[in-house]
Amino acid sequence: METIVLIVHVLLAAAIIALILLQQGKGAEAGASFGGGASQTVFGSDGSGSFLGRVTAILAAGIFITSFVLAVFAKDKAQTIGDAGIPDAATIEAAAPAQQAPVAEVPAVKESEIPSAGNN
Structure with a gap:
């Protein structure tokens, strides 16, 4: 049913x-005063404006x-x-135990290995 409504929606759009x-x-x-009114005889003396406007309003209501x-x-x-019991992100975070990232051991540096600014 949802697919049918979606197809109708796209066609209406x-x-x-x-x-x-x-x-x-x-x-x-403004062009109608210079002889452009002949094309409006298909839709009557009001032209196509009122007909197309009504159809557009009906399609807008359908959308x-x-x-x-x-x-x-x-x-x-x-x-x-x-309702299916699928947990959200907050529930997953609360249920998971907090794990600490492993800390890499950095070897100690002796003072004699550190270059000084005066020894260039």
Whole structure:
């Protein structure tokens, strides 16, 4: 079920991107006064703006719904993992005994082996 919702979500996202790219910007209306209005007859006298705007709003609502459903799936999955007894990092650190790193022994240096600043 989660996979189906995820596929629908991705398809809705691709469709809304395509619809946004198809829509004309606000500056495109100025060209209509110079004879560019013939291409808007397919969608009626209002042009494609209202139709594409409604479809974009419907797709945005679909993305919202699928995002919400995916969030519920993720919450349920996280809760199931927590209930399964899988310990988190704090529990693992508390249960593990503290181990000290081995200390390397450094041989002692005699004073006669240390060069002085005055003996160049």
